[in-house]
Amino acid sequence: MQERYEPAAVEADAQRFWNDQRCFEAKEDAAREKYYCLSMFPYPSGRLHMGHVRNYTIGDVLSRFMRMNGRNVLQPMGWDAFGLPAENAAMANGVPPAKWTFDNIAYMKAQLKSLGFALDWSRELTTCRPEYYRWNQWLFLRMLEKGIAYQKTGVVNWDPVDKTVLANEQVIDGRGWRTGAPVEKREIPMYYLKITAYAEDLLDALSQMQGWPERVRAMQANWIGKSVGVRLGFPYRIEGLGEGVLHAFTTRADTLMGVTFCAVAAEHPLAAHAARHNEKLAAFIEECKRGPAIESELATQEKKGMPTGLTVRHPISGVALPVWVGNYVLMSYGDGAVMGVPAHDERDFEFAKKYHLPIKPVIDVPGREYSLHAWAPWYAGHGRCINSGTYDGLEFQAAIEAIAADLQRLNLGEKQTTWRLRDWGISRQRYWGCPIPVIHCAACGTVPVPDEQLPVVLPVDLVPDGSGNPLLKDEAFLAVSCPRCGAKARRETDTMDTFVDSSWYFLRFACPDNDKAMLDARVRYWAPVDQYIGGIEHAILHLLYSRFWTRVVQELGAVEFKEPFANLFTQGMVLNEVFFRKPDTGRVEYFNPADVEVTLDPTAQRRIAVLRSDGLEVESGGVVTMSKSKNNGVDPQALVDEFGADTARLFTMFAAPPEQTLEWSDEGVQGAFRFIKRLWKAVHDHVAPGACVPLDKSILNDEHRAIRRQAHQTLSKITDDIGRRRTFNTAIAAAMELLNALAKFPQRSPQDRSVIQEALEIAVLGLSPIIPHVTHALWRALGHQRALIDEPWMTVDLAALQTSEIAMVVQVNGKLRAHISVAVGADEDTVRAAALADPNVQKFIAAAPVRKVIIVPGKLVNIVV
């Protein structure tokens, strides 16, 4: 074994071994318990970032640990390869998105390999390849058949100069990001998936999902947003419309008798009707539709409204109620109309005050007095009905039941559940995505592409130029004959939202080579995913869509479960300090921390940050999430090149628990590297004199027993920390402690060396899921023929943990006063006597009689005086 630790050689050697042995190619084996460990697949943006390294290292540690613990592990990898950045890059460089994407994949795949992840590359999948996305199309057609997919008009952001649709993030302050032109709202036909039909099930199942973080479940529940209430009907007779009913949803039907007006959204049909001969109203409606671009402004903007001049009748009392247009009413929620109860709804109160509408209190809370002058939070609380005719005296739930029953009889209302969740619009007017498999025929209308014509292949040589979807100009793609009548027809050019691609890739990893079916029997062996790992930023959309998609697949009979991810782990973000200069003129300039030298001023105790290139000071903006915009990212490649993959892995696992944020630290990386070098040297120094004799447990002295005890305690802790607690940082700390103890232990006798051998084996094997390359080499150096990756996880020698004496602490009134050592299994009287006999304890109990002695066996004695 060579004395010097050289990561490049060690890592190349280990990776070659794993590759040659095909260690990580997973095979179905009904006799073995499987473990499907999946990290969220990356978008091939160009290079890996530290977030990827962290994510994939967590998955790799678990995969390797489970493998050594006898599980049949599948850890696959793929590419979420459709998406907007490829089109942007194409426009910037004049290269087709496909080429840019595949080049990036090649580079990032090499990076992933250099990090030594135990991935089954034989199952690699890429969502922009027809072999994959044809099954998007196939399942979409099944959804069409079942009515889960349907068409309706949707609103998009339209750039009138580029004549193209913009994604929300491409709209900056209401203007197109490239042209600066004011963005228009356009209504176009789009495909939607009926995720709302699954809302109840998606919500209910959350409470059973013990393997998911509470936080994520709460976020999903919040997003689904269930509201139980009553859908009311306000009948009307309006000139030009005739008789009709204005529908509005409420969760507070108990306040129905307090309604003094109705308000509708600007997009509501009644508003449009009233505006036909009312220019001021028409102008107001236009103003509302444009609205502020930013959601937070939308929520805080002043409440504005305008009367329509129309009236509707109260469903119970028959009183005429004015209909207003209100800028705070959302067309997309409920029926786009609300009943105005100013007395008990803060928004309605503000609105009524502004426009001098009547306020009629109908809820009484004992001990409270209603004042029409100012809003008070209790107005919105539950209470007893007053001023409500026959409902007077009823409590919240009873009032709702009574009112709902009466409305039902009048055919003017029913109990209803409303959801915040909307159906999922999947149409994108984009080139670089999965084509939606439909054909437009002048005679037959919209015709689904027949299954045997799948896949609808996306041409890969087009270059978008900013002037809309290039598919619109590609005759070879567009021209098609109608599958129904054979006439000339036109292919749909919209593509699918990329969230479709990622909604089922985890199932396809079980059978990526099947060209006859989307899924096959192998899915039943591997799925569901046992452990899914990814960023918290996907807590809602990706994870919710995947749950929805899995339910659809289940209904088709391809899988037997509804929940795709049994356990979810959300890793924390990677942070770094941000450095900048703010010139008097112009915008803030950010400098990468790699180009900044931070020193400690010895006198002032102040940190000074200086840009290396010009030697002048830069300001620090604190520690924030690594991002391109703040230029505070660290290139993992530079780290791997300088210190090796093991150091990169060790640092990211050691600096913080995996669920928390991770602060980047150059010194911390040095520390991780230093530890690996120490481990290397410890093994080197140990094996240098040659092989050692087998351990004879019958002739151990006290020092031997102490080392063995610590070694096996360490093994026990690492096993628990990785396997159960998922606190890899404390597992590493325990291994470090063991190595520190070994450094102090002299190697003289053959028996000394045998004890050290065992402890080093525990350290090396225990750390192998985290730093697999160096431990692969060290395991060989320790004399093993079998590769470490094929070794079973070691078992704790319970006998080694046993001691004859045990240390206990003695407290007096809860304050630590002494340490004592007692025989294991000593009875309480003996322990009490030993505690009371301690001279320091004596000092503190002399003044008063002992009232009580609490003994926690094996831990402590507390003497109360």
Added chain:
RNA sequence: GCCCUCGUGGCGGAAUCGGUAGACGCAACGGACUUAAAAUCCGUUGGGCGAAAGCCCAUCCCGGUUCGAGUCCGGGCGAGGGCACCA
């Protein structure tokens, strides 16, 4: 505004079920080796008092429960995140 999470040394963090607060690492300081530097190794390091033994204070603040609270409960302050006119 509502919901969630979190506040521990100079810093990242540990303390797993209410039982020794500060493991491990970083930084800093002292020392060894070296012509020197780097690397490496040894030691010290929450604050105060003390020669030492040891004592007092200390986990954002105030209060409570308990023999015992970083951990549980109530109230406040601060930070981060999610939702945000959802009727």
